[in-house]
Amino acid sequence: MKYSYNWLRELAGFKEGPEKLAEVLTMKSFEVEFVEKSGNDWKLNVAILPNRVPDSSGHFGLSREISAMLGLKFNAEKFGAKQYPSGGIRQMLDVEIENPEDSARYMAIVLDGVKVKDSPAWMKERLELCGIQSINNLVDAANYVMLETGQPLHVFDWSNLRGKKKGIKGIRVRHAKKGEKLKGLDEKDYVLSPNILVIADGEGPVAVAGIKGGKGSGVSKDTKTIVLEAANFSQSVVRRGSRELNLKTDASLRFEHGLDPNLADFAIRRLADLIIKLAGGASKGLLDVYPKKDIPRSILFTVERSNAVLGETLTAHEYKKIFESLGFKAEEKSKTEFLVEIPTIRRDISIEEDLIEEAGRIYGYEKIKPVLPSTSHIPDAEEPELYWEARTRDLLKSSGYIESFVYEFTGSTELSLFEESSNGLLELENPVSPETKYLLGRPVLKYILQTAENIRNNIEIARLFGVAKSIRAGGKGNEEPANERKTVSIVLGQKGGKNGEEFYEVKGAVDALLESLGIAEHWYDEKLDRAEAKEAAKLYHPYRRAEIKIDDECIGCIGEVHPATRARIKTKARIVAAELDMKLLAKHAESDAHYSHISKFPAIIRDIAVIVPESVKTEDVLNVVEGSAGGNLFDTDLFDYFQDEKMEEGEEKSLAFHLIFQSSEKTLTDGEADASIAKIVKALEAKSWTVRK
Amino acid sequence: MVKEIKKIEDSAGSEIPTAKNREELEELRIKFLGREKGALTLILRSLKTLPDADKKRVGEEANKLRGVIEGLFAARTEELKRTETESILKKEWLDVTRPGKKGPHGHLHPVTLVRREVEKIFASMGFGVVEGPEVETEWYNFDALNIPVDHPARDMVDTFFLKNPKGKNQSPKLLLRTHTSPVQIRYMQKHNSPLRIIVPGRVYRYEATDASHDIQFQQVEGLMVDKNVSVANFKGVVLEFFKKLFGMNVEIRLRPSFFPFTEPSFEIDISCIACNKKGCSICKKTGWLEVMGAGMVHPKVFEAAGYAPGNQQGFAFGFGLDRVTMMKYKIPDIRLFHSGDIRFLKQF
Known part of the structure; x- marks a missing residue:
């Protein structure tokens, strides 16, 4: 202001x-x-x-x-004002408030014989400084006194008000009837609804109460007799009306904050004084409809309590001085207690804490010395999910991924790029744009778009991750208003990779993550046996994707983005993404690492390569190897995956493994290792696979 | 004969130390010590033709010479070995100015980095970390925080409201939380005083975006409740926090403010971290930066959380984590945080 x-x-x-x-x-x-x-x-x-x-x-x-x-x-x-007796106003004006809840007070003064002209320069200057345009001496006086007192005021032309009885104009404060209209002083036509409070004369609305005066009843250059209005309107009614009409004015702004009904009296007398000074004329009387008078409240104030809240010791005398400087009356109940009477103009003070604030700020917060709490406090144990989330971030960072944030909003265009349905998404009532009208149900989509954008910015390999929320309908009452689940997205994109190397890199990151969370027994399932799994899988290449499971519980999925989707999001990069549910990760995570014995006997490492049909999975080969090797096989490691032209034609591939033989009880002999190898070879050959020795 | 020996000694003394490589040295070894035709071998072989008196003398001379020659060979061999190794090493010279090879290097988001720092500082003062839902009911976001319908404060925050999910007759109106303060209520409903928590999390505002405003950002809420927590304690805790975050020279000041859920309420400014109160473009020449809203928890808030009146007092505060991150790393535009741009993210 x-x-x-x-x-x-x-x-x-x-x-x-x-x-x-x-x-x-x-x-x-x-x-x-x-x-x-x-x-x-x-x-x-x-x-x-x-x-x-x-x-x-x-x-x-x-x-x-x-x-x-x-x-x-x-x-x-x-800064006083004259008193105005009621005089003969009742013969000229009748005021009725339909419901005192909407309007606590309505005051009017009728002035006769005024002369409309320009305002003096000093007044124009002050109005202009405060951002109000000068109109004429009557309207300006009303605005000036508003700027002086804070009470919005209005001036009607008495002769333009339509009466119900001959010679007496009737003013009624009531709600608008459906379909009633009003042309405002701003020349705009307003269609009113029963939510809106109006000032009506004998025929219809002449002003929107507390918001805008009407053109028809306003003053003009010929105006002689005027009605000054100083009223009090309910903050919620004005607020609703202002919102509905999409109209904010200097008056509505003040009424919306809830004014003191007692302010009207001083303001209207001040206005009458000023108009008589500027425009001449004489009072025909004052009218005051004020069914329930607002009286000052008193609050008990305790010195010790205030000192305890502020953390600073002020004396009773200091408090008393502060309150009196603010115009409050402080009556001493005892040495340390006051009964403080609050003028009705101070609508903000209703409890002792409000008085403590007054004392604190007038005394000066800068004088209060900082004091660290003297007692220690041991917080509750950290939420496990937060702990695992932090671990997840650290691990993905160490795997070379860059953390990124996404907006939790999506829209139809974005969803259609991924052929995602909006079913189950929460929709905003007031989105900033159509493209942010839904809450994000699947964060990975945003990460895929960010990855594609980075490739366009000539980043050779884009590795992004983030923990964002999937927010969907289906909350559980107050406890969980929506179904919010934190989702870890891991995305890698690059141009021109071969043999699905991006897929294996992301898979490697997932494996490393799960391993570091102490989850060892996860597996990759290509089958889609649940409806939602089929729905989620549409994003991915049908032969390059899997669900990530622990036992039979799906904790997420991984896949290469479908070529058709890549075309729609206009990226040349191959993009592989993984989505993991944070809550399920936390559920399965295991914080305690256990020491396992390191054998002091040396290991023997033998390599074996086997040519198998292309469709045979690595896991199947390993099962045969591990199933036939006997107890001395300690570990296996796929170190080479190979396919030459000849194999490609024959739809075959070569897999080479390191086989590590070790015993915790003795040094193994070459003979023992050879015997194991022989058994493995025999088993592999039994499958009609070729072992390259 | 003695003359012969002297001659051999002279030529060995000049030739062996100057042999260029091991091959040449081997040739010289054959020339002087070769079993067949070595010069010294020939001398020794011819000893038997000498008179006995000379035999012994010449023999001694020749053996002495053998020792000398062998010594020369050993020294030269050693020398050659050394220079050969040296030349091999020299060939293996690396250009140390070539860029080093980097593995893929990950990064945490700058807001995550600052959030961790914030959590660490508050943890050192006994504050635990708590989170809460981002989709809230009107009651938790407004009413419980002493912001009733039609309260002007509902205007101060522009809210995203949610439509009722289809076919569901939902009683509480849902919205995206406009601040982290609802978690104060949620936490106090389940925990008794004394308590100290911070609540980092995302909040949403319906507003036009620009370099310093976004529709989504992170806030940190703080709440400390005990029998006698005071404004002085609040000043102690936040001063400690800002000193640890921005450096020991930071000063704070409290200005009166209004929040429906605190009484008294204040706005916290810190001395400008760029100019140290001298006045610069960052602090708009005021020397101070507005960073936090705070106050003493309003009795109505304790009441909404189900606490008995008068049994406790406490302070609460809230600040924008994005804004503090921007200050700390001198980031000019809040929208960079959600850009996903690796060129930005890899700087932290």
């Missing part, structure tokens, strides 16, 4: 310059966003805190605050 430095100084009588004032305000009340020279004045842009709008949106309120901060005496009486 914008404030005039000269105006504030006039009211509070401080000596500080604009920059110094801004600094004090920032540290004790509200942040001053900038100070700007404007003619002979300075404009202060002050971020009034939302709960302080009711008391500080006017220059009066802010100067009251400044006086408290600087220890000056604020003399509200000095």
